[in-house]
Amino acid sequence: MKQVLAAALALAFLTSAASADPLPSWTEGAAKTRIVDFVETVTDPASPDYVTPAARIAVFDNDGTLWSEQPAYFQLIYAVDRLREQAQDDPAIMEQELFRSVLESDIDAVMEAGETGLVEVVMQSHAGPSVGEFIADVRDWLETARHPQTGLPYTDMTYQPMVELLRYLRDSGFSTYIVSGGGIHFVRALSDDAYGIPTEQVIGSTGKTRYEFNDGNPILAKDAGIVFIDDGPGKPVGIDGKIGKRPIFAAGNSDGDLQMLQWTSAGDGPRFGMIVHHTDGAREWAYDRDSPIGRLDKALDAAPESGWLVVDMAKDWQRIWTGQP
Amino acid sequence: MKQVLAAALALAFLTSAASADPLPSWTEGAAKTRIVDFVETVTDPASPDYVTPAARIAVFDNDGTLWSEQPAYFQLIYAVDRLREQAQDDPAIMEQELFRSVLESDIDAVMEAGETGLVEVVMQSHAGPSVGEFIADVRDWLETARHPQTGLPYTDMTYQPMVELLRYLRDSGFSTYIVSGGGIHFVRALSDDAYGIPTEQVIGSTGKTRYEFNDGNPILAKDAGIVFIDDGPGKPVGIDGKIGKRPIFAAGNSDGDLQMLQWTSAGDGPRFGMIVHHTDGAREWAYDRDSPIGRLDKALDAAPESGWLVVDMAKDWQRIWTGQP
Numbered sequence: 109m110k111q112v113l114a115a116a117l118a119l120a121f122l123t124s125a126a127s128a129d130p131l132p133s134w135t136e137g138a139a140k141t142r143i144v145d146f147v148e149t150v151t152d153p154a155s156p157d158y159v160t161p162a163a164r165i166a167v168f169d170n171d172g173t174l175w176s177e178q179p180a181y182f183q184l185i186y187a188v189d190r191l192r193e194q195a196q197d198d199p200a201i202m203e204q205e206l207f208r209s210v211l212e213s214d215i216d217a218v219m220e221a222g223e224t225g226l227v228e229v230v231m232q233s234h235a236g237p238s239v240g241e242f243i244a245d246v247r248d249w250l251e252t253a254r255h256p257q258t259g260l261p262y263t264d265m266t267y268q269p270m271v272e273l274l275r276y277l278r279d280s281g282f283s284t285y286i287v288s289g290g291g292i293h294f295v296r297a298l299s300d301d302a303y304g305i306p307t308e309q310v311i312g313s314t315g316k317t318r319y320e321f322n323d324g325n326p327i328l329a330k331d332a333g334i335v336f337i338d339d340g341p342g343k344p345v346g347i348d349g350k351i352g353k354r355p356i357f358a359a360g361n362s363d364g365d366l367q368m369l370q371w372t373s374a375g376d377g378p379r380f381g382m383i384v385h386h387t388d389g390a391r392e393w394a395y396d397r398d399s400p401i402g403r404l405d406k407a408l409d410a411a412p413e414s415g416w417l418v419v420d421m422a423k424d425w426q427r428i429w430t431g432q433p
Numbered sequence: 434m435k436q437v438l439a440a441a442l443a444l445a446f447l448t449s450a451a452s453a454d455p456l457p458s459w460t461e462g463a464a465k466t467r468i469v470d471f472v473e474t475v476t477d478p479a480s481p482d483y484v485t486p487a488a489r490i491a492v493f494d495n496d497g498t499l500w501s502e503q504p505a506y507f508q509l510i511y512a513v514d515r516l517r518e519q520a521q522d523d524p525a526i527m528e529q530e531l532f533r534s535v536l537e538s539d540i541d542a543v544m545e546a547g548e549t550g551l552v553e554v555v556m557q558s559h560a561g562p563s564v565g566e567f568i569a570d571v572r573d574w575l576e577t578a579r580h581p582q583t584g585l586p587y588t589d590m591t592y593q594p595m596v597e598l599l600r601y602l603r604d605s606g607f608s609t610y611i612v613s614g615g616g617i618h619f620v621r622a623l624s625d626d627a628y629g630i631p632t633e634q635v636i637g638s639t640g641k642t643r644y645e646f647n648d649g650n651p652i653l654a655k656d657a658g659i660v661f662i663d664d665g666p667g668k669p670v671g672i673d674g675k676i677g678k679r680p681i682f683a684a685g686n687s688d689g690d691l692q693m694l695q696w697t698s699a700g701d702g703p704r705f706g707m708i709v710h711h712t713d714g715a716r717e718w719a720y721d722r723d724s725p726i727g728r729l730d731k732a733l734d735a736a737p738e739s740g741w742l743v744v745d746m747a748k749d750w751q752r753i754w755t756g757q758p
Binding site: 162283307325328341345351352353367370371 | 564617621632633635639644646649650651660661669675677678692695696
């Protein structure tokens, strides 16, 4: 009798596991169906489009794809907060016009200074500590800082549907990587807790790191200077450098992801390209072709002919943020 | 009865698995015992020195640690072979003194030209193809090329005891990485077949790679120019960039591995540093402090106080190569 009961319980568990919805925050409809169909196809050993687990590589942009990026990249907000602290200890920082205007008028001034301004602020504010100290500092900031408009902790503004998608892919034998234009150490400070992605599966822009023996207590120190920009054509280069395999699944939200999407889609066999389209001005922000942050223009034009799924956040997502009140 | 039989079989299997020697090519003695003790300690949940699987990161140098490196790095022999082919198509190559002398007098001339000469020959010979073409070319070469002294295919000159060690560590829940001064694409051409290490666990020196859209057939092209030298202090930097965790186990054979060994050993908790000492002039090559290839001097001096195991190849290894005749 016990055995029959155990068997019945096991069967019930299996049935329930099979029928549980892996993507509950996705609206029932075409977008969700396409994702599930793809995953079921590449994991079905009987399918001609079966893909071995070792080749199930999925890559995700971070800013605007896994969490919000308005009114400015969250890392930039961190950089300005940190610059403000540095200026208290080192008044010379305020003598530099860019930094002074940034600290006086907040992040709008960085945006006006364009990419060069952004890189300078990030470099100045990130240089100095060891890698370990830097990551600890970012984690402290993530604990205490609040988004200027929503009042939420930044890690509450990760996208619930994408967190579900990451988990679904991993449960289906995929390796999930972040391929971010953001700094590699910044993203690593949150990737495991926020997305279940360990440090070795984070690819990002990389500053100079210097090894110091330090009298037998070696450290890796963060220097000023950038050695790799993981954006645009840098994304396929970063993927090759870190993974050495062409992904079969790529998700992004801006023109900075165009080349990653192209590179992924051009491989043989089944491929999935996804663009998260910010269409929800009520629950998040609505922007695409004219936005200085996360501009989506060329990649949106390329989507139909490339067969990429354009996710309509307003329509396809039942819920936006993991920490939605 | 069937159940009793099954239980007995299971028990027999478990007993046999537990008593099977994971390192049969290692001589019974202190070196082998230290390795096994370390692995058993960090994998024992009851031990105060237990390490979770996610933190069981092991890093290995390649040249001189996982395969031979005499009379010159095998990648350099490949580079000269490739330069010779290129010179047939492009006579201008022979007009450059370094390249002409290399091709006329073989690799001795490269060694005389020092590291600059080595880098120039490798850059010239490796630039041009796509990453995929390059890896295919290296694999062709590995199939057909033979070592000038042993007559063996180069991949037969991988070290059997180290291949066993890699497998033993993986079977014990470790992630095994190669951290090589050699080129990342060169090492990836053989890492999976030779060592069971997939491309995403290979860290190496990296040349410029350029993304080209190529009319909808995107490629990653190998350009001349080096962006990262994974040697000496570059090794901890490469480990941080790719893995983002400090290894608990590191193995090398030369001063180029000194900083990787320091970085690994300086972490908290149990740590294992290993130096493969080339002491076997009869079965392989005997060299250390005075060798232009694989010089082992400072790291050998640092070994005793650092607690690193110095493996005496002549004494500690019953067998040298995987393809030993």
